Amino acid sequence: MNVTETPDQARFRHELRTWLDAHVRPEWREPGFEEQASVALRFAVRRKWHRTLATGGWIGVEWPVEYGGRGLTPVHGLILSEELARARALPIADWVGVELVAPTLLRCGSHEQRERYLPGIMDGSQVWCQGFSEPAAGSDLAAVTTVATRTADGYRISGHKRWTSWAQFADFALVLARTGDPAERHRTLSCFIVPLGSPGVTIEPIPMLYGDAEECDLHLDDVEVPADALVGEENKGWRTVMTSLTLARGSATLIRIAALKRTFDGLTRDVFAPGVPAAGLPDDSVLRSLALLHARLEALGHLARRKMGEMEDDGLPGQIASTEKLLWARLSSDIARFGMETQDLDGIVEPDPTGVSTGWRREMYRAMANEIEGGTNAIQRTTIARHVLKLPC
Amino acid sequence: MHFTLGSDLVALREHALKTFRDAAPSAEHSLYDDLWAAAPVPDDDSLLRAALIAEAAGASCGPFHPGERIALAWIAARHPGLRPVLESAPHVLAAVCQGTDGALEIRRGAGTFAVDGTFRVLAPDTATAGHALVLAAHRRRRFLVSVPLAGRGVRVTSSRTVQPDRRLLTVTLDQVGVPEHQALSWDAERALVSLGQVLAAAELLGVMQWTLDACVDRARSREQFGRPIGAFQSVAHTCADMLCAVELSRSMVYAAAARHDGSGAPEAHTAAVTRILLRHESLPVLTEAVQLFGADGLRWSGDLHRQLRRCQVLRSLWGTPASTTDDVIEYLRGQVAAAAAE
Ligand SMILES: Cc1cc2nc3c(=O)[nH]c(=O)nc-3n(C[C@H](O)[C@H](O)[C@H](O)COP(=O)(O)OP(=O)(O)OC[C@H]3O[C@@H](n4cnc5c(N)ncnc54)[C@H](O)[C@@H]3O)c2cc1C
Numbered sequence: 121m122n123v124t125e126t127p128d129q130a131r132f133r134h135e136l137r138t139w140l141d142a143h144v145r146p147e148w149r150e151p152g153f154e155e156q157a158s159v160a161l162r163f164a165v166r167r168k169w170h171r172t173l174a175t176g177g178w179i180g181v182e183w184p185v186e187y188g189g190r191g192l193t194p195v196h197g198l199i200l201s202e203e204l205a206r207a208r209a210l211p212i213a214d215w216v217g218v219e220l221v222a223p224t225l226l227r228c229g230s231h232e233q234r235e236r237y238l239p240g241i242m243d244g245s246q247v248w249c250q251g252f253s254e255p256a257a258g259s260d261l262a263a264v265t266t267v268a269t270r271t272a273d274g275y276r277i278s279g280h281k282r283w284t285s286w287a288q289f290a291d292f293a294l295v296l297a298r299t300g301d302p303a304e305r306h307r308t309l310s311c312f313i314v315p316l317g318s319p320g321v322t323i324e325p326i327p328m329l330y331g332d333a334e335e336c337d338l339h340l341d342d343v344e345v346p347a348d349a350l351v352g353e354e355n356k357g358w359r360t361v362m363t364s365l366t367l368a369r370g371s372a373t374l375i376r377i378a379a380l381k382r383t384f385d386g387l388t389r390d391v392f393a394p395g396v397p398a399a400g401l402p403d404d405s406v407l408r409s410l411a412l413l414h415a416r417l418e419a420l421g422h423l424a425r426r427k428m429g430e431m432e433d434d435g436l437p438g439q440i441a442s443t444e445k446l447l448w449a450r451l452s453s454d455i456a457r458f459g460m461e462t463q464d465l466d467g468i469v470e471p472d473p474t475g476v477s478t479g480w481r482r483e484m485y486r487a488m489a490n491e492i493e494g495g496t497n498a499i500q501r502t503t504i505a506r507h508v509l510k511l512p513c
Numbered sequence: 514m515h516f517t518l519g520s521d522l523v524a525l526r527e528h529a530l531k532t533f534r535d536a537a538p539s540a541e542h543s544l545y546d547d548l549w550a551a552a553p554v555p556d557d558d559s560l561l562r563a564a565l566i567a568e569a570a571g572a573s574c575g576p577f578h579p580g581e582r583i584a585l586a587w588i589a590a591r592h593p594g595l596r597p598v599l600e601s602a603p604h605v606l607a608a609v610c611q612g613t614d615g616a617l618e619i620r621r622g623a624g625t626f627a628v629d630g631t632f633r634v635l636a637p638d639t640a641t642a643g644h645a646l647v648l649a650a651h652r653r654r655r656f657l658v659s660v661p662l663a664g665r666g667v668r669v670t671s672s673r674t675v676q677p678d679r680r681l682l683t684v685t686l687d688q689v690g691v692p693e694h695q696a697l698s699w700d701a702e703r704a705l706v707s708l709g710q711v712l713a714a715a716e717l718l719g720v721m722q723w724t725l726d727a728c729v730d731r732a733r734s735r736e737q738f739g740r741p742i743g744a745f746q747s748v749a750h751t752c753a754d755m756l757c758a759v760e761l762s763r764s765m766v767y768a769a770a771a772r773h774d775g776s777g778a779p780e781a782h783t784a785a786v787t788r789i790l791l792r793h794e795s796l797p798v799l800t801e802a803v804q805l806f807g808a809d810g811l812r813w814s815g816d817l818h819r820q821l822r823r824c825q826v827l828r829s830l831w832g833t834p835a836s837t838t839d840d841v842i843e844y845l846r847g848q849v850a851a852a853a854a855e
Contacts, residue, residue, distance in 0.1 A: 422764035
């Protein structure tokens, strides 16, 4: 264990920091900058930022040089996320493509698929989404009913995907579909790359509790895809999905811990701002709770670092990573609820006529989503109990 | 940067675990005594090694709070002048109970000091007649003073505690004379308390790991309704939550111990944060474990209640919770002010 940076790591950090200082826009640092914007505007701004980052060579730093990356280590990825947070940079538009799809293709895709799709993911010209969940298949993904049937030169896919984040802006979806007997569950699932401009694709955003919608319904009606749209082998799609879900527990989490840190900074700003709350200094119980939230957040950051250490040792996120999602989701909820508690009647004001929530209420709603997306809290706990603690549940 | 333990440190923890399980006192001594044998240098892993030993004590149901002994050895290493005093009689550390609060009053006489005031200290049964190292102040100057726990001018009331081998002594000194060589000018009270906080937290981490392991074993082996109780989701989820608490705590403890100030002591804010976190995360693991064990969890003969007691005591050491919170709040306030100034 060594928390001192190597000269190479320190150089990387310095180079990045200098670059970010020159490129991050000051208005992004304003509290609430993103939440003022519609989902479309938010996406457009994030996409521009994605392209700028790509021009600087800061997207896909861990990808192999062969595919346009810099072949760097998970610790470089960690430094990248720390510096992006420090500079208060915006998230990128195609987080799904960069953090999930590209690394999945690097592990499960063909050389041709990597050559074809990775450049577009890197430079932000093509955006991706993941169509796994369905109305009747959420926690139980092996119950997927979307069907892919073979045709003369490929597959025909029909089904209904739900909660597909950012689909309305995406160019491609990684789709999980049935290619055999449903009774065989995860043994007859396959993964496909579906261009969303194809005939038969309809996308409808789903208005959400927080007012606007990143999540979508994705309808696939007899959508034709070529044979080389299949990722990995037929009926081995479960492995691809599990790879993507495992990667979602790897470097991909760093950015959301950084975002949570930013949210917490907003909370301390609110608590210690002069005149808030009106009566003067917060009372002891408030301060105790705040100190504890800070402690949990610090510890979570260190847990993520330990996870990165494990990944350097073993290539994939291990035991520590399995606890991280649950800890993060709960902490994000607790921080947001604490933020709500600092407000009185102001907390029920909903200024936007379209119902777009702002401030702590939005944070709370988003945090509730954190406890569902990527596997609910209950599913996370079962996974830990079964696969880490080897309990017979 | 690398954030997992190297094989040498894993081996050290294993060695300490085995030593504590075998309960061989001389081998235990060598664990502590070697720690500060060489003066710490920045970037070495002396503090992390100390934390791993403390963790092993908790994880083996072993000796209570080796952190106090490690802290005493740390003081002796910084102040070789105090070594003969510490070696001449068993000592307990008042800072374990007082934190940095409650310095006694010290006045200089001819060739001696006179010490007045009241402090509390945890002492093993056998050491009630030993000495305590206390913090004392004369105007702004701070001293570390070795005072006797019996004799003229010393009044002691002793209470049993939930930790069977420790009593809580309330000691009142009335003009107790102390030879000059037993009082040292001392400016490292904060560093000492930070060290103690991290070592107590490390031991709590060990206690939590021990408890998790015991629960997982129990969930696999105890059968009800024709199945291991671990097959019931509420039991399995309880264990999963415990693992989360353990790993979160471990991450904080190791991070706090991985860096020190050049003397072997952790950074003060990180130590305070570590203490707050472990204080919060540890007790629920123990109380949930009692539920998971059913009535067996309440047995006097079992180890679980011993660990529960140890947890309660360790949570209370090295300063009041309020003073630790104040430290962290001060830090957060400073961050907000710094950001506003930017
Ligand atoms: C903001 C957001 C973004 C998302 N983005 C995507 C995306 O981009 N792509 C995608 O494919 N999906 C996405 N999802 C879907 C997400 O993966 C699912 O919502 C999630 O897996 C839960 O499925 P469900 O909503 O159908 O709930 P259900 O599975 O119906 O669960 C309902 C309740 O039952 C509990 N439950 C279910 N099974 C068990 C069990 N075995 N044991 C104990 N409790 C159980 C759950 O914990 C939950 O409390 C997103 C979801 C959200 C909220």
